[in-house]
Structures are given as structure tokens and as C-alpha cells.
Amino acid sequence: KAGVTQTPRYLIKTRGQQVTLSCSPISGHRSVSWYQQTPGQGLQFLFEYFSETQRNKGNFPGRFSGRQFSNSRSEMNVSTLELGDSALYLCASSSQGEYGYTFGSGTRLTVV
């Protein structure tokens, strides 16, 4: 079956702009989680969605937001970009009751 698909793979934005990242989970998976990965901070949990509802949220500022659609696809938005937002953003999906995630290849965001 197809894996988790993230688009775009690479993105360059300017400080102050906003960006939207997309994630299509594995077919049948209803839970989608987002993580930010940086060399210094490792993988940091952003939020998790299930059936269009946010069930858990990490410690990120309100500039980071997300949503999930009825087909389980999810988007993550970052407004007013800062240089420190440069990172690999990973999306992961799982089915209800299944332990562990399947990750996508990520979106590499560079803020200049």
C-alpha cells in the first residue's frame, strides 16, 4: 500500500511569510501526527489529529496550526515565519489502536 505522502519535499520561504505543508496518510489511517526535526532539538511533537479533531498538542507557539480533513489528509500551517522555523517537518500516520507511526519523508523548510 502507498506510504505517507508529504508535499512539497523542499520549500524556501522568507521571514514573515506563511507556509502550508500537506500530508496524505496511509489509506485507512485516521490519526495524523506532526513533528519538527532540527539538529539541535531532535524530533519535537507538534500536534495529533484524529477524525478532524486535534487530540494532543505540543509546546509550540500559536503560529503553528494544523487541521485534518474528512478524508484524513492533514495540513500544517506556520504563519509569520522565523529563521528558527527552518527544519524538517515530518508527518506520521497510524490507525486507531495501532502502536507506533509510519512517517513520511518530510518537508524540508528553509527560512531565509
Add this chain to the structure above:
Amino acid sequence: GQQLNQSPQSMFIQEGEDVSMNCTSSSIFNTWLWYKQDPGEGPVLLIALYKAGELTSNGRLTAQFGITRKDSFLNISASIPSDVGIYFCAGQESGTTYKYIFGTGTRLKVLA
């Protein structure tokens, strides 16, 4: 953000050697996962552990869920060049759901 303590941070080993890495936490975990990440890709799940004391193998990989529920170990036997990558532990804290905390990673380099 919260992270697990993972050691060692990096290691160089000769092909054919065995490798051990571990992960510790100050709090109790319900689930431990081990992932491997190759450059430019998202982490891939290697082994999942669900109860204290559990020992699980996946080919040359063996992982254990510590009896105190505050640690986990991953062993790789007879390492080969394709074992190169970053290994992450991840856990779900007791009393929390829908969120995994990741370790800081162990970067493994295998010398042929």
C-alpha cells in the same frame, strides 16, 4: 521540549561488530519504539515494545523494554554497512495518549 536521554550520541564501529544503545527516562513509559532514519528520509519503525521486561527481535536487531519501565535497549548484531543511520527511541508516557516523545538519537557509522 521533553526528550528522552539516548546514548551514545554517536559511534563508529567495524563491520561485523555488535552494537548497543540505550534510552532512559525520568518517568514511566507504556510503550517503547525504536526507529532508524536514513539521510533525507523519515524514521522507519524497527521494533515496538508493549510491556515491561519484553524482549523482541527483528532479524539482527533485539530490543528490550526495561523492567522499571523507564528505559529501553537496542542491540544490533554483526553490523553491516547499511546499518549506518540515526537510531531513535520513542516512548509514550504513562497517563498520556496520542503523543510520542523521541530520544536525541544515536548516529551509527560502520567502517567496512
